[in-house]
């Protein structure tokens with residue numbers, strides 16, 4: 548098994564891509580792109596000042612990771628602040644933690660991705676008031692059927708409040724489980740001015 552120290556001078560995004568590929572190729576992992584997104588907004592009333600949920604990674608570039616969501620959802624109200632992502636693949640005994648900032652994809656990019664979705668899931672996104680209270684499940688099911696009929700023979704329009712979130716990491720930590728709890732941790736931090744990654748090890 549690779550030793551994390553030898554990756555100290557590598558590009559952390561490339562390491563993450565390699566780990567994602569390893570997870571995708573593992574027969575024991577069904578959704579390698581599952582990531583937990585944590586976000587907060589202390590200005591929100593009552594609960595929900597801080598929360599986590601699963602989202603799916605749809606694109607990774609040298610600078611960022613993209614997922615898609617509803618811009619009116621709880622998470623979107625929290626993403627004006629820094630946020631964090633976490634991957635854990637039990638079959639590989641590996642974890643990756645990321646901290647960073649987010650922004651929205653432009654409309655053209657959101658539309659491009661919208662077109663790749665199935666008609667059924669487009670309808671679900673079209674009618675969902677994600678994170679709002681729903682009195683009865685039957686309301687949602689009725690709305691789904693009505694919308695299916697309403698757009699019969701036509702494309703389902705992408706609602707303006709649906710699209711991508713681009714997460715740009717400024718810290719990435721790679722973690723590997725080792726015997727006797729002597730786990731390995733390798734952190735990369737991005738210099739905010741020079742935009743270069745610097746790495747160091749952490750005690751487990």
Ligand SMILES: Cc1cc2nc3c(=O)[nH]c(=O)nc-3n(C[C@H](O)[C@H](O)[C@H](O)COP(=O)(O)O)c2cc1C
Nearest residue numbers: 581600601602603614615616617620621622623678
């Ligand atoms: C496997 C899995 C994948 C999911 N993928 C997404 C996703 O890509 N985008 C999304 O908005 N919600 C996704 N969800 C639902 C979220 O976890 C969450 O319930 C929803 O986004 C509302 O979160 P919020 O109220 O904190 O905004 C997924 C859930 C699971 C379990």
